[in-house]
Amino acid sequence: MILFIKLLLAHLLGDFIWQPNSWVTHKEANKHKSVYLYLHILLHGVLAAVLVGQISFIPYAIFIAVTHGIIDLIKLNFQKPKTKRTWFVVDQIAHVLILIGITAFLYQDNGFIHFLVMNEFWILITGFLLVTKPTSIFIKTIISIWSPESQNSHKDNSLANAGNYIGILERLFVVCFILTGHFEAIGFLLATKSIFRFGDLKEAKDRKLTEYVMIGTLMSFGISILTGLAIQALL
Structure with missing residues (x-):
């Protein structure tokens, strides 16, 4: 293996x-x-x-x-x-x-x-690497068909690639929380992201944008949770 x-x-x-x-x-x-x-x-x-x-x-x-x-x-x-x-x-x-x-x-x-x-080092490094750029590209590719036009109209007000880096960091946090047994922290992280996202979505007044963000967020958390559980099982 x-x-x-x-x-x-x-x-x-x-x-x-x-x-x-x-x-x-x-x-x-x-x-x-x-x-x-x-x-x-x-x-x-x-x-x-x-x-x-x-x-x-x-x-x-x-x-x-x-x-x-x-x-x-x-x-x-x-x-x-x-x-x-x-x-x-x-x-x-x-x-x-x-x-x-x-x-x-x-x-x-x-x-x-x-x-x-198993070898713990290789399992950990592969698992953590999986939830970074590979997962970002995977999610972006899968949900690109639903990308709302209004998403592009707000890019001037945000940092370059900020959403991508936020997604990577949140997935790394989720994996760490699972491996350390702090599942409640995942709910706190999801709630924190929802609070910050609520303002943007309310201002946009776009249901498609809201659904697009929700799908991306749930896929991101879902993949990171499954990855964390897989690492935990293999270890």
């Missing part, structure tokens, strides 16, 4: 943390002609090899890099503006299935018991 955790960490780093938006834009515009596509593929292979830390794993790291490139190319060539969200989900599921397949293949001779052998 620790192998899968390391491979998942490598995937999160390569696909979200260390992939600038400029790379994504360039890949979508140029597809297989984009140099950043191949840098992205190389990055995934290097990260997998380095985090696993075994010379014997290098062929599998190359396989991960190649399959990652193939999956990305399929997504880049077939996704449309209206299906971009669907292809994002399919793309991520395909990548994770490859990692699960490699882990299962390498552990088939040693038994399933090895999947139950």
Whole structure:
């Protein structure tokens, strides 16, 4: 299981943390002609090899890099503006299935018991990393179809990317609260956010904006709670 955790960490780093938006834009515009596509593929292979830390794993790291490139190319060539969200989900599921397949293949001779052998450090770092930028991108992609027009009219009055950073911080707090056994603090955090948000929503007088914010907030708290509980169970 620790192998899968390391491979998942490598995937999160390569696909979200260390992939600038400029790379994504360039890949979508140029597809297989984009140099950043191949840098992205190389990055995934290097990260997998380095985090696993075994010379014997290098062929599998190359396989991960190649399959990652193939999956990305399929997504880049077939996704449309209206299906971009669907292809994002399919793309991520395909990548994770490859990692699960490699882990299962390498552990088939040693038994399933090895999947139950955990390493606290890798579990914690992967869990906390999951609720940062990867979750922000996931939520933004999923609810983008409902983005109200009035949301854009208030951007001049707010800090750049403030909502994104607030979401990341609140999810990190929720995971910490769960791991330390302070579930009541989650309710306090949610209430605090609701109080500050109430003024904005009341001023906007937009039901769609209110529903949009509620969906995003509930998804954010839901994912962070599930992540915290998963970490707790694995530990």
